[in-house]
Amino acid sequence: MSDDLAVATRGLTKRFRSGQVAVDAIDLEVPRGAVYGFLGPNGSGKTTTIRMLLGLVRPTAGEVELLGRPMPQAAAQVLGPVGALVEGPAFQPYLTGRANLVRLDACDPSADPATRDARIDAALARVGLAAAGGKKFRQYSLGMKQRLGLAATLLRPRELMVLDEPTNGLDPQGTREVRTLVRELADEGTTVLVSSHLLAEIDQVCTHLGVMSTGRLVLQGGRADLAGQRPRRVEITTTAAHLPTARRVLAEQGLTDIRVPAVGPDIRVPAVGPDIRVPAVGPDIRVPAVGPDVRDDGAAGTATRLTAVLDGVATPAITKALVEAEVAVAALHVREPSLEEVFVELTGEGFDVAR
Amino acid sequence: MPAETGPTAEPTTGPTQTERWTPRRGATGRLLAAELRLVLGRRRNQVFVAGLGLVPALLGLMLYLTRDDPRTSEGPGFLTQATNNGVFLVVASLFMCLPFLLPLTVALATGDAVAGEASAGTLRYLLVLPVSRSRLLFAKAVGALALVAVAVGVVATVGLVVGAALFGLHDVVLLSGTTVPLAEGMLRVLGVVVYIGLSLTGLVVVGLFVSTLTEVPIAAMVATVVVAVVSTILDTLPALSAVHPYLLTHYWYGFAELLRLEVDWNTVGTGLGLQVAWVVVFGAFAWSRFTQSNISS
Numbered sequence: 001m002s003d004d005l006a007v008a009t010r011g012l013t014k015r016f017r018s019g020q021v022a023v024d025a026i027d028l029e030v031p032r033g034a035v036y037g038f039l040g041p042n043g044s045g046k047t048t049t050i051r052m053l054l055g056l057v058r059p060t061a062g063e064v065e066l067l068g069r070p071m072p073q074a075a076a077q078v079l080g081p082v083g084a085l086v087e088g089p090a091f092q093p094y095l096t097g098r099a100n101l102v103r104l105d106a107c108d109p110s111a112d113p114a115t116r117d118a119r120i121d122a123a124l125a126r127v128g129l130a131a132a133g134g135k136k137f138r139q140y141s142l143g144m145k146q147r148l149g150l151a152a153t154l155l156r157p158r159e160l161m162v163l164d165e166p167t168n169g170l171d172p173q174g175t176r177e178v179r180t181l182v183r184e185l186a187d188e189g190t191t192v193l194v195s196s197h198l199l200a201e202i203d204q205v206c207t208h209l210g211v212m213s214t215g216r217l218v219l220q221g222g223r224a225d226l227a228g229q230r231p232r233r234v235e236i237t238t239t240a241a242h243l244p245t246a247r248r249v250l251a252e253q254g255l256t257d258i259r260v261p262a263v264g265p266d267i268r269v270p271a272v273g274p275d276i277r278v279p280a281v282g283p284d285i286r287v288p289a290v291g292p293d294v295r296d297d298g299a300a301g302t303a304t305r306l307t308a309v310l311d312g313v314a315t316p317a318i319t320k321a322l323v324e325a326e327v328a329v330a331a332l333h334v335r336e337p338s339l340e341e342v343f344v345e346l347t348g349e350g351f352d353v354a355r
Numbered sequence: 356m357p358a359e360t361g362p363t364a365e366p367t368t369g370p371t372q373t374e375r376w377t378p379r380r381g382a383t384g385r386l387l388a389a390e391l392r393l394v395l396g397r398r399r400n401q402v403f404v405a406g407l408g409l410v411p412a413l414l415g416l417m418l419y420l421t422r423d424d425p426r427t428s429e430g431p432g433f434l435t436q437a438t439n440n441g442v443f444l445v446v447a448s449l450f451m452c453l454p455f456l457l458p459l460t461v462a463l464a465t466g467d468a469v470a471g472e473a474s475a476g477t478l479r480y481l482l483v484l485p486v487s488r489s490r491l492l493f494a495k496a497v498g499a500l501a502l503v504a505v506a507v508g509v510v511a512t513v514g515l516v517v518g519a520a521l522f523g524l525h526d527v528v529l530l531s532g533t534t535v536p537l538a539e540g541m542l543r544v545l546g547v548v549v550y551i552g553l554s555l556t557g558l559v560v561v562g563l564f565v566s567t568l569t570e571v572p573i574a575a576m577v578a579t580v581v582v583a584v585v586s587t588i589l590d591t592l593p594a595l596s597a598v599h600p601y602l603l604t605h606y607w608y609g610f611a612e613l614l615r616l617e618v619d620w621n622t623v624g625t626g627l628g629l630q631v632a633w634v635v636v637f638g639a640f641a642w643s644r645f646t647q648s649n650i651s652s
Contacts, residue, residue, distance in 0.1 A: 088476070109379065
């Protein structure tokens with residue numbers, strides 16, 4: 001496996017004693033310096049994978065390399081520069097937040113006791129817990145617990161951060177802060193592996209994405225590449241009478257995969273329902289407004305739509321050809337590929353849905 | 356690190372260039388100190404040990420109030436002795452705690468040690484620091500032994516103080532009827548305290564092993580107490596006399612040897628040797644289990 005990878009697995013598999021295959025032969029590749037979004041619905045095997053990466057759970061088969069060293073054999077050498085938040089924060093409930101960090105740091109074989117207090121203060125301040133450090137962990141809210149978990153990973157500068165659902169229990173403001181933290185870490189050169197079952201929460205900060213579904217890694221790669229793999233489609237709203245003509249014109253223009261989606265006033269762009277938020281995406285990927293105009297026409301009962309893969313054909317040419325063929329064009333949209341759509345298609349469900 | 360692997364390549368100066376990741380001097384000492392602080396600093400443990408300290412106090416008071424009752428002399432030898440000599444309140448108190456309360460102390464310490472950390476989820480965070488599993492198990496054993504030692508020490512100390520206050524300290528009449536000077540008597544009683552403490556080491560390690568089997572601390576605690584109780588019961592069944600010498604609790608009351616004029620060192624040695632055997636065997640079980648287990652809590 002390559003030295004360029006902070007995390008690499010080959011055929012990593014975990015079969016539980018019950019026979020259930022939690023992780024099925026995955027080849028994870030997290031390049032050094034990447035912010036890798038590890039996505040998948042609840043129960044898709046993300047946490048089990050992370051536990052295997054960190055040597056907590058023994059794989060049934062396959063290999064793991066962390067920072068170029070084999071796990072779990074090299075755990076003692078390799079885990080120091082790795083900060084981890086695994087399946088939620090966990091501390092002694094009867095100790096204060098600060099006392100918990102003191103204990104953790106005292107147990108860290110390579111931590112310098114002379115700088116402990118200063119490092120703990122800095123970590124607590126960084127996650128916004130400076131004022132709450134003297135409070136018992138038991139009295140912390142879910143969000144504060146999560147922050148303390150992050151503080152523990154920040155006690156020392158890390159080469160790799162493994163953050164399992166770091167936004168769990170955080171309010172929108174806290175979620176934004178986690179995103180900012182991830183960005184800062186990445187700017188400092190830290191590789192970040194961040195898992196979530198909510199694409200929208202981490203999509204904005206990721207340079208790479210991996211998608212788990214029922215134990216398999218169904219998709220992995222650079223964020224831009226993944227979006228680019230999807231064809232851009234054009235969507236034309238016209239009348240039922242003009243539909244055959246429109247279809248012929250599109251075919252003549254060299255468009256492929258021409259489809260007529262099911263008509264109905266309530267049908268909008270598939271896979272972008274009221275429950276699924278379209279994430280705010282990068283500057284290169286525009287998600288156009290999908291709807292009111294299309295829907296309004298649809299409500300009249302006469303409009304119908306046609307979609308086709310653009311295949312590099314310029315939209316002005318299509319518009320011109322349609323108009324020349326006297327097709328009534330009520331609307332014409334170019335739909336940019338949405339990651340959300342890709343994921344829903346691959347995982348077979350929305351992202352908030354537990355399996 | 357690669358010089359360039361594309362747009363996401365790491366800068367040549369990472370955040371960890373100057374950080375030292377090899378173990379520092381005194382790492383094991385700091386781990387042990389942190390463990391001792393955790394175990395001995397925990398309010399629940401302090402309350403429990405303080406409660407144990409009430410045993411000699413109440414026992415002494417009870418003996419003091421009933422000292423003129425002829426039925427008192429029908430009790431075990433140590434009890435009647437205590438009314439004559441405060442030194443024996445130490446022995447009497449430990450004798451009273453040995454069947455159940457001291458095993459319960461062991462269970463409390465060991466149940467929390469591994470199962471408690473697993474249940475709280477803190478175990479995984481210790482392991483990814485990384486603390487090696489062997490060292491962590493060792494620290495856990497030391498922490499549990501420390502709590503048991505403190506408990507035995509508190510019972511003995513309170514027993515001595517209360518005994519001295521209520522009955523005074525005098526030259527010690529041994530079980531064999533001979534009287535020895537107070538200093539020697541105290542030394543022998545100290546021997547009893549140490550022997551009882553060491554007698555519990557086997558159970559501590561058994562408890563630690565049980566603790567590695569579960570993520571439910573209460574289950575580990577109950578199982579550990581059950582081990583001690585069942586061992587005591589088996590020890591009373593004549594049909595099992597062949598296995599009696601190997602039972603964990605068989606020599607627990609061997610401390611009485613230290614109160615005879617001619618100490619039977621053979622019995623004392625066998626009792627301690629048996630504990631060593633239990634420690635070795637169950638220590639190996641615990642180590643093998645803990646170093647290979649999947650931490651899924």
